[in-house]
Amino acid sequence: MTKSINVNGVFKKFRRGERHNSLRDAVGSWLRLDRGHRRSSGLDAAEFWALQEMTFDVQPGEAFGIIGPNGAGKSTMLKLLAGILRPNRGTISIEGRVSALIEVGAGFHPDLTGRENIYMNAAILGMRRKEVDHKFEDIVEFAGIRDFLDTPIKRYSSGMYARLGFSVAAHVEPDVLLVDEVLSVGDRVFRAKCMDKMRGFLDRGVAVVYVSHDLRSVASFCDRAMVISDGCIQYTGGAAEAVAQYHEACIDASMLPSTRKRSLVDVSPVRFVDKSGRDKQTFTPGEEITIEFDVRYNHAMARPSFGLSLIRTEDRLVMFETSSTRMHYQTPPAVEGTCSRVRYRIALNVPPGEYLIGYHVRDRDSALYAAMQEDARIMVIGESISGGVADLAPKVAVEDVDPRQHEMNVANVGRAVAS
């Protein structure tokens, strides 16, 4: 099978700060002839490798995810694929027309109308005028801005702006589509529409490279994914495994010994244990999980209280919180220098996604807060019977009824559908 994208041993170096801030510096450096002091690695003092030894393929019709922490080099990789940057070493070959959604509406001009910007942006993305004429209706329909076509886009909301940008780019009919974190704008409905559109591309044999911090969407959309950090490939493989790998790596990084000053208590890293007693960070919806941490008291406490919360990373929504006091659990007084192990057992009745575990320790009597931390993360991956936030333990039944009995409710049903 032919490859759409072949990246082979690509290195890219960047420079800290500016090359020369002005002509004066430049002339100065020419006069001193200090260009070309290279170290053996091929870097001079102000340079660093933004990417090293990047090697991967993407097949037609395949969705390839790139994940990693901020500054890992994800966007640089996409810019190399888009031809905006050139590699210092290695080769990149791409078969077919490339469309890059690196920033939606990069070519938009605020003073031009929606209609004018559609033509403008389409030309920037390499579409011919006739092609745009042909697809104009689809673009407008998809963006849902028909009533505002002749309004200057400086009056658009940011959501409308993003929708229009994505819509134009999505109609380019590329052979290779590069998507960088652009779906984080726009509402849920539009995001779902975009995902559908991208799945449509895959069906038509388009190779999609998808960069996102939304691990859930990477896991569900991509076939394969690559984890990079500090410009190096950490893992390449199936999307779900890559997401799990990345997740575990993040947790390792956040468990560095705390540098905080001696506080009221010291809290150990949080452990997550499944039913069979194994340490894990990735769970399935509904799974029972034990959250465990040790507390060492640096001060005496008359009535220590231990709190727990589960926070959705994406929007920082508190999914759940409780504390030993709320649960009327009697804790013994804490003596300075002693330790306690706190163990919470919960059922993870939450939709798939990434969650932060927050916990706190406080003294009920003196109202001293010891710690409120959210540095432990877990990942919930898999099918869930419910969406939204709360699992209300649904039961469903559908049965035939007499149509005459039904008449009086028609008005209500109509309103419900319309809203």
Add this chain to the structure above:
Amino acid sequence: MTAFTTHMELTVPSAGQRIRELVRYRQLMWMLAWRDIRVRYKHSILGAAWAVVPPAAMMVIFTFVFGEVVEVERERLTGNETIPYSLFAFSGLVPWMFFANGLTSAIGSLVSNRPLVTKIYFPREVFPLSAIVSAFLDFVIASVVLVILSALLHYYPNGWHFQASWTIALIPIVVLVQITFMAGLGLLLSMANLFYRDVGFLFRSIIQLWMFVTCVVYQLEATAPWKRILIQLNPMTPIIRAYRECLIYGQAPFDGPFLYAAVVSFLALAIGWTWFRRREFEFAENI
């Protein structure tokens, strides 16, 4: 849709490859020029009529200052009548303003389109070239006024007779030479300005001086002999003069100095464009 393969290494695209790519993106060049014009005149009542105002205002200024001082009538006129100074000045100012404005916006074009340069790939030549195209559209509008003005002055009280000469048909050749020169300088200087912003500042001062080293508002013969060498080395001098010869004097402009200007223009384009292609891949990370 045409399928094509991109293969990226540290190689510079050949001129042929690049021309094919530019042809593919030609519509973008027009679109960007059109956008410039559209945005420039969008909130004005007179709209594109503003294209005529700057050269006309300059004409008024120079007529006011030099009107009686500079003798322009003694040179190569058919018949004994004199050419009004205002027409003489306007015919030089219209192409000069095209040169000055076109280059000024071409030089800033890469930097002012930073979001596009760093986010989307297409041949970067499109930016300076479209800046020149958008200045060209202003030039066309001002030229129409220039031609009408020339025709109206047919009834000038002193009785100078404007004769629509066949040489007007040669003006496109002069325009082509000027655009070639502008494209060469525009590519070179827009790139230089991307690396060193000093270039833009420097140019804004130099362009003022340059106008007086070009025979825009006076004849070469009206200047001191020691200045003439500098003025004649400047390729814009024969270009501006060629416009006048075609339009007003009814003479074909193809003399030695014009040929010199054409050769310099071509060299400027060849050098500017080659250099541009060599450095282009560094633009996104240095802008």
